[in-house]
Amino acid sequence: MIEPAALRWQDAVIAEIAILTPRVKSFRLRVGFAARFRPGQHVDVRLTAPDGYQAQRSYSIASAPDASGLIELMIERLDDGEVSGFFADIAEVGDTIELRGPIGGSFVWSAAEGGPVLLVGGGSGVVPLLAMLRHRAAAAPGVKALLLYSARTRQEVIARAELDARARDEPGFALHLALTREPGGRRIDRAAIDAALARIGAPAHVFVCGGNPFVGAVSNLLLDAGVAPALIRTERFGG
The missing domain is CATH 3.40.50.80 (Nucleotide-binding domain of ferredoxin-NADP reductase (FNR) module)
Incomplete structure (x- = not known):
């Protein structure tokens, strides 16, 4: 069976980063589905270390569907958070990350x-x-x-x-x-x-x-x- 497109891992490039609060940053990611999701849906983000260790977290999409080619995630730094720590301290514009989505069909509104x-x-x-x-x-x-x-x-x-x-x-x-x-x-x-x-x-x-x-x-x-x-x-x- 062919895996649904939303569940396949894909590359997304960080296009913009902005500080929103002392613990939250905005990340605008270039993806292929920016106009094809429903408000309320989320994506899964996966990070892979050089030794193969992987960490995965889910983040809601903050942007509305549009033709910009970008989605926005707002990621809060959590104490001892592996993925949020990467976004808080390491991620830079131009970096490529893995994600899949959009995911979710019940907590949505159009x-x-x-x-x-x-x-x-x-x-x-x-x-x-x-x-x-x-x-x-x-x-x-x-x-x-x-x-x-x-x-x-x-x-x-x-x-x-x-x-x-x-x-x-x-x-x-x-x-x-x-x-x-x-x-x-x-x-x-x-x-x-x-x-x-x-x-x-x-x-x-x-x-x-x-x-x-x-x-x-x-x-x-x-x-x-x-x-x-x-x-x-x-x-x-x-x-």
């Missing part, structure tokens, strides 16, 4: 699905939600969307300037930040969920992404607030 859309992200869990927001702005700006985003400090808000600009300039988009380590800050709680729902109205789609404890807690809050389970789609990473 303009044809409509809204309103409620997005809830914790830390780097905002990355696939950014892809959805960027796609919305390009393809369906009339769809209402709200991002409820939890980060420790304002400095650690990924794509902060972009999100602030969208909240200012896009009438159908609202941004609610929960900054847990700022003075007076708090985690996302039932009051924050209720405020988001009051702002956006009854959502047609809800996406929650972050660490396991975050996703579990937010999902429970949404259910307690009366959101139907069938509307809630989740993406989790370890922790």
Whole structure:
């Protein structure tokens, strides 16, 4: 059986690198499927050492599908992270890395699905939600969307300037930040969920992404607030 193209390993060249936060960098990679993926999908990245040892991690795509030939990954440096450490300290523009994708079919949203859309992200869990927001702005700006985003400090808000600009300039988009380590800050709680729902109205789609404890807690809050389970789609990473 021929392996599906998305599951074949392929070379991708790093075209651009930018610092986003003290722990997160943006990497724009030249690939052949930049116009052929769905917002919310991810890629697998594989690194191979000279002795043959391999390390592999999954990273959500942050960019929206377009004709640029590039996808964007936003990679957070993790303590003792083999792959994230490479991207944080070693990777340079012009380097070639192995990846496969796009992967994933349940945690995705496209303009044809409509809204309103409620997005809830914790830390780097905002990355696939950014892809959805960027796609919305390009393809369906009339769809209402709200991002409820939890980060420790304002400095650690990924794509902060972009999100602030969208909240200012896009009438159908609202941004609610929960900054847990700022003075007076708090985690996302039932009051924050209720405020988001009051702002956006009854959502047609809800996406929650972050660490396991975050996703579990937010999902429970949404259910307690009366959101139907069938509307809630989740993406989790370890922790």
